[in-house]
Amino acid sequence: MPASIVQFDDVRKTYQMGLVMVEALRGVTLEIRAGEYVSIMGPSGCGKSTILNLLGCLDRPTSGKYRLGGEDISQLDDDALSAIRGARLGFIFQSYNLIQQLTVVENIEVPLYYQGRSEDDSRELAASYAERVGLGHRLDHKPFELSGGQQQRVAIARALVNEPLVILADEPTGNLDSSSGVEILKIFDALNDQGKTIILVTHDENVSRHAHRAIRLRDGQVESDLRS
Amino acid sequence: MNEDPPITFMPGPSTESAPPRRVIRGLSLIRLRRAVRLGVKSLWLHKLRSLLTVLGIVFGVCSVIAMLAIGEGASFEAQENIKNLGSQNIILRSVKPPEEQKVSDKGSQSYVLQYGLTYTDINRIRSTIPGVSVVVPGRIMREYVWNISRRVDCEIMGTVPWYPQMRNHHIARGRFFSDDEMDDKANVCVIGAEMVRALFPLESPLGRDVRVGGDYYKVIGVMEPTTKGTQQSLATTDNTKAAADRMFIPLETAKTRYGEILRKVRSGSFEQERVQLHEVTVKVESPERVPAVADAIKQAMERNHKKKDYDILVPLELLKRAERTKQIFNIVLGSIAAISLLVGGIGIMNIMLASVTERTREIGIRRALGAKRRDIITQFLVETVMLSGAGGLIGVLLGVSIPWFVTHFAGMKTIITFWSPLVAFSISALVGIVFGIYPALRAARMDPVEALRHE
Numbered sequence: 191m192p193a194s195i196v197q198f199d200d201v202r203k204t205y206q207m208g209l210v211m212v213e214a215l216r217g218v219t220l221e222i223r224a225g226e227y228v229s230i231m232g233p234s235g236c237g238k239s240t241i242l243n244l245l246g247c248l249d250r251p252t253s254g255k256y257r258l259g260g261e262d263i264s265q266l267d268d269d270a271l272s273a274i275r276g277a278r279l280g281f282i283f284q285s286y287n288l289i290q291q292l293t294v295v296e297n298i299e300v301p302l303y304y305q306g307r308s309e310d311d312s313r314e315l316a317a318s319y320a321e322r323v324g325l326g327h328r329l330d331h332k333p334f335e336l337s338g339g340q341q342q343r344v345a346i347a348r349a350l351v352n353e354p355l356v357i358l359a360d361e362p363t364g365n366l367d368s369s370s371g372v373e374i375l376k377i378f379d380a381l382n383d384q385g386k387t388i389i390l391v392t393h394d395e396n397v398s399r400h401a402h403r404a405i406r407l408r409d410g411q412v413e414s415d416l417r418s
Numbered sequence: 419m420n421e422d423p424p425i426t427f428m429p430g431p432s433t434e435s436a437p438p439r440r441v442i443r444g445l446s447l448i449r450l451r452r453a454v455r456l457g458v459k460s461l462w463l464h465k466l467r468s469l470l471t472v473l474g475i476v477f478g479v480c481s482v483i484a485m486l487a488i489g490e491g492a493s494f495e496a497q498e499n500i501k502n503l504g505s506q507n508i509i510l511r512s513v514k515p516p517e518e519q520k521v522s523d524k525g526s527q528s529y530v531l532q533y534g535l536t537y538t539d540i541n542r543i544r545s546t547i548p549g550v551s552v553v554v555p556g557r558i559m560r561e562y563v564w565n566i567s568r569r570v571d572c573e574i575m576g577t578v579p580w581y582p583q584m585r586n587h588h589i590a591r592g593r594f595f596s597d598d599e600m601d602d603k604a605n606v607c608v609i610g611a612e613m614v615r616a617l618f619p620l621e622s623p624l625g626r627d628v629r630v631g632g633d634y635y636k637v638i639g640v641m642e643p644t645t646k647g648t649q650q651s652l653a654t655t656d657n658t659k660a661a662a663d664r665m666f667i668p669l670e671t672a673k674t675r676y677g678e679i680l681r682k683v684r685s686g687s688f689e690q691e692r693v694q695l696h697e698v699t700v701k702v703e704s705p706e707r708v709p710a711v712a713d714a715i716k717q718a719m720e721r722n723h724k725k726k727d728y729d730i731l732v733p734l735e736l737l738k739r740a741e742r743t744k745q746i747f748n749i750v751l752g753s754i755a756a757i758s759l760l761v762g763g764i765g766i767m768n769i770m771l772a773s774v775t776e777r778t779r780e781i782g783i784r785r786a787l788g789a790k791r792r793d794i795i796t797q798f799l800v801e802t803v804m805l806s807g808a809g810g811l812i813g814v815l816l817g818v819s820i821p822w823f824v825t826h827f828a829g830m831k832t833i834i835t836f837w838s839p840l841v842a843f844s845i846s847a848l849v850g851i852v853f854g855i856y857p858a859l860r861a862a863r864m865d866p867v868e869a870l871r872h873e
Contacts, residue, residue, distance in 0.1 A: 248786060248866045269790050276788015287783045291463050304788035
């Protein structure tokens, strides 16, 4: 059995919104193993973004345990969480979130930059990842010179460059036309075939169909967890 | 349309068999260098904005350096001039008393006017005031000095052979007259550099004769031109430039040739002035005793001269006053500098705060990709420091070049002390740190989730 990558144990998250306490997650327990391709689905307000923020170590659970690669990280401090984000997680966002003033290769380098890699090393590595998403000839282009699909591929290369334990994708095809969306999903398929663990948050059934396991949330709880 | 061939993700060449992990820890030089490069990039992206932002610092630094250089130059010149008078000297001069002047201005009567320093004064000073080492008397006449057909209106000073070393004048060529020449009442003279230009434009004056009235004087030396005073500092007017356009003859010679009476002939009437000595320089043994001796001389003179027909000049007092003036000037300048740098710093902080808000999303992205809070702080702080440092640098360059222009076009002496650009530059960098901290902290404190959502 493959190693456990993500382990949620009765994770709860409450927000203070003005005077009201909002319970975004009400006890989520789940486990994701290496090599899995999981989609997280649900209507808006079901806690999708909250669970993604927690998975991505951008936020801490109010209670419960979150183990990433076997290590309990639910109550680590800000610096430690930053280090984990940089070393073990790869983010792919709906709006690509590339840094506009940096070129393609520089954007891919950013996670390596904060890992303290030497410059030549990271430049070479970033270039090779750009090559692998088919943008080897666009290294010195700025994001605004690229199409949406290409920008998202840069983002994918950036998410992969630090060899993360798990790739977190938040509606990766949401801003793309259908053909570019298909391209991106093909890349995800290929990545999963190469053994990468992918967690995909979406509300699109067609997208979630690519995943091998579909987790549905409703009102901050797991509604269903189906493997196909 | 999209001709990029591979759509799928190609497997890596060696399935990432752990590439050489050269990891840099802490805030190493390499990290700082990268932060600097990043800063340059983002500042360069908004060239105009960056330039306008640092203008306050530029002008602050520039004006401080320039003003300091001009002030330093002016005070150096003043002090130099005062020093030329001799800091151990006390100079007494004969002054025509004001009441007498009024009378003589009428020009209706002819009479003899008697005033000024006398030989008795010298003897009194020499014998009653302790700590006085040398007393140099001097007589001054105004006459035309001729070399064949060339003519100069100049002051002829009869004095003693040790006058030059007392007053810090230097001989450029030839020599000053000797004791023997003094005793012999010899017809020798030492002329100023300015006079040489007028009287002997082509040939060497040494050994030649100049004519004054009916007497001929042999030129045996030329005085060195003193540092030319361009601004009228109190004590300099007739004392330092004196050496350049005065003619010196032995005092004994002057006494016999001209006596004690100066005669001015005016339309119809004439007036005579009887002045024994025009100038007396008293040398005090040690600088510490100068104030005391000056007081003693003042009292002695007051007792013996009913009219105020003399003037006492104490170079040391002037020097102290000049130093005090310079101190005040520096304090004023320092306050101006502080204010302008403060204003400049606030301007920079303002822009950096705007920049932080504008780049909220970038901050969110960087945080999500592993940037720690201190990475963000470093990024913004480095940017601010570079901004203000660049402003400081531009200011230093401008501030160093302005005095050059002033020297060349206004003819004023300027001195750039080596520390003034250094201090100005480091203060401007410091301003960057101080005013960069708050924006940087604000950037670092952002919640990454919020920052990522920022539009």
